[in-house]
Amino acid sequence: MNSFVIACVCTGFAVALASGLSAQELKCVQKPIAWMVGQENRIVIETPGDCGQLEVAAPKELELFDRWPWRQGDTQQKLYFRAKSPLAEGRMAFKAGRYSLDLPVQVLSWPQAREPRQFEKYQLPRIFPIEGKDGYKQGITFVDEEWLGQLRKEGLPNADSLAKALPDLETLFYRMPASTVPRAVYVELHTRRGCPVCGPKIYQGRSAFYPWVLDYEKHPWKVGCPDCGRWFPSNDFAKGDMHSGDMPDDGWGYFPKGEKYPYCFISYYACMAYIRHYRSLPYAFAEQYSRSGDRRFARAAVVSLFRIAEQFFNLALNLNMRKTYTRQAVWNGRIVPQSGVNTLWAMMFVECNWEAGLVGGIYAPAYEMLWDYLQSDDAELLSFLQAHGHPEVTRMADVRQFIEDGYFRTAAQACMDGSMIGNQPQGQRAAAELALFLNSPRSPE
Structure with a gap:
C-alpha cells in the first residue's frame, strides 16, 4: 500500500489530503493541494467496475454537500465537499463492500498556512519574496497625490443614492468566482456544436x-x-x-x-464573470470613494479586492488550479494533474494578456485610492471578513497585509515564475509596476 501526503498552505485555512491505493482498490484521482475554509472542492474516487455506491464518512469540519448520481458499473464517483472550520487531524473514509480508502485530512489556520512548505520542487506559497522577509507598503507610491486631490475636488453627484444602490457585501463577495472552479475562455474548443438545443x-x-x-x-x-x-x-x-x-x-x-x-458552461462563466465584470469593481468603487469620501464605497472596494486576493492566494498554493491546467483539463474532459505541475506559462486566474494589465491599470491605483480608508479600523468591514473565513483579521493592518500578500505579492512572484507573462513586455511591465507599488526594501528585486 503506497501512501503520500500533500500538505497545503494558504492564508486562510487549508486542508492537506493523502491517498492510499493498490491494484483493484479505490484510488483518489482528484483533490486539492490546498483547501481553504469556505472553499468547495470536487473529490474524485476511481473505483473498480463492480464497486457499489461509496459510503462516505468525514469529520464534521468538512461538509459533503452534494455527490454525482451513482450508476451500476461506474468507475468514478464524484463527491463535493466544503471545508468549514479548522481541523488538526482527521480522516475521510470511503467504503463499498470489500473496497475502502482512507484519506488523512488537516485544516490549517491562516497563520500556519502562511509558513513555508514544500510541494515537489516548489516552495509554497508562491508569494514574493520566497526566501526571507520584506517590509509592507508604507504609503502612496503609484498614483499622483495631485490627481487624488483633483478627484476629491470634482466630487461625486448623487453619491448617497449611488451608495444606497451598492450590492450588499455578501453578494459582492461571492460574485467573484472561486479559483477552485476551472476557467475556460470558450464554451467548447474542439467542436463547433453551438447551442445544445438549437445548434x-x-x-x-x-x-x-x-x-x-x-x-x-x-x-x-x-x-x-x-x-x-x-x-x-x-x-x-x-x-x-x-x-x-x-x-x-x-x-x-x-x-x-x-x-x-x-x-464548458460553468468554466466559461467563471472566466467571463471575472474578466468582463468583477475585475473593474475595485477601481470603480475606489474612485467613487475618492470623489465622495463616503466609506460605503470604500468598504465595497476593499471587500472586492480582498476576495480577489483570496482567490489569487489560492493559486499561490494550488498550482494545478492555475488557468492553464484547469482550462486544458475541462476542454479535454480530463482531470487536472495531481503532480508534476510547473509554474512556467501556467497563467493565474485568466490568460496572461488579460491578467498582466490589471496590475497597473486597475488594482494598484484602486488600492492607493483607498489608502486613507485603510489606515483606520472599520468595524463593519472587519466583522464581515471575520465571518467569512478570516477570524484572524482584527485590524485594518491585517486587511492590508492580506491584500498585499494575496494579490500583489502573489502576482509579483507569478511574473518572476513565468506564470504571468503575456505578450512581451507585459510581464516585465507588470513586475516593474509591482516594484513601484510595493516600494519595499526588497521590491527592486
Whole structure:
C-alpha cells in the first residue's frame, strides 16, 4: 500500500489530503493541494467496475454537500465537499463492500498556512519574496497625490443614492468566482456544436468566439443562448446543486451522452464573470470613494479586492488550479494533474494578456485610492471578513497585509515564475509596476 501526503498552505485555512491505493482498490484521482475554509472542492474516487455506491464518512469540519448520481458499473464517483472550520487531524473514509480508502485530512489556520512548505520542487506559497522577509507598503507610491486631490475636488453627484444602490457585501463577495472552479475562455474548443438545443445557429450574425449571453444578477452561474433563450447548465450551481437536470455541469463540463468533449458552461462563466465584470469593481468603487469620501464605497472596494486576493492566494498554493491546467483539463474532459505541475506559462486566474494589465491599470491605483480608508479600523468591514473565513483579521493592518500578500505579492512572484507573462513586455511591465507599488526594501528585486 503506497501512501503520500500533500500538505497545503494558504492564508486562510487549508486542508492537506493523502491517498492510499493498490491494484483493484479505490484510488483518489482528484483533490486539492490546498483547501481553504469556505472553499468547495470536487473529490474524485476511481473505483473498480463492480464497486457499489461509496459510503462516505468525514469529520464534521468538512461538509459533503452534494455527490454525482451513482450508476451500476461506474468507475468514478464524484463527491463535493466544503471545508468549514479548522481541523488538526482527521480522516475521510470511503467504503463499498470489500473496497475502502482512507484519506488523512488537516485544516490549517491562516497563520500556519502562511509558513513555508514544500510541494515537489516548489516552495509554497508562491508569494514574493520566497526566501526571507520584506517590509509592507508604507504609503502612496503609484498614483499622483495631485490627481487624488483633483478627484476629491470634482466630487461625486448623487453619491448617497449611488451608495444606497451598492450590492450588499455578501453578494459582492461571492460574485467573484472561486479559483477552485476551472476557467475556460470558450464554451467548447474542439467542436463547433453551438447551442445544445438549437445548434450552430447561435453563431449566425454573432461572434464566432463569444456568442453566449451572461446575466450576473438574474442568472448567476448560467450561460444563455441568444437564439433559443435557454440558459445552461440545468443544475443550480450557485446553490450547490452539482448534478440536477438534463444538462448538468459541476464545473468540469457537461458531457452529452456518447461524446468525448464537454460543453464548458460553468468554466466559461467563471472566466467571463471575472474578466468582463468583477475585475473593474475595485477601481470603480475606489474612485467613487475618492470623489465622495463616503466609506460605503470604500468598504465595497476593499471587500472586492480582498476576495480577489483570496482567490489569487489560492493559486499561490494550488498550482494545478492555475488557468492553464484547469482550462486544458475541462476542454479535454480530463482531470487536472495531481503532480508534476510547473509554474512556467501556467497563467493565474485568466490568460496572461488579460491578467498582466490589471496590475497597473486597475488594482494598484484602486488600492492607493483607498489608502486613507485603510489606515483606520472599520468595524463593519472587519466583522464581515471575520465571518467569512478570516477570524484572524482584527485590524485594518491585517486587511492590508492580506491584500498585499494575496494579490500583489502573489502576482509579483507569478511574473518572476513565468506564470504571468503575456505578450512581451507585459510581464516585465507588470513586475516593474509591482516594484513601484510595493516600494519595499526588497521590491527592486
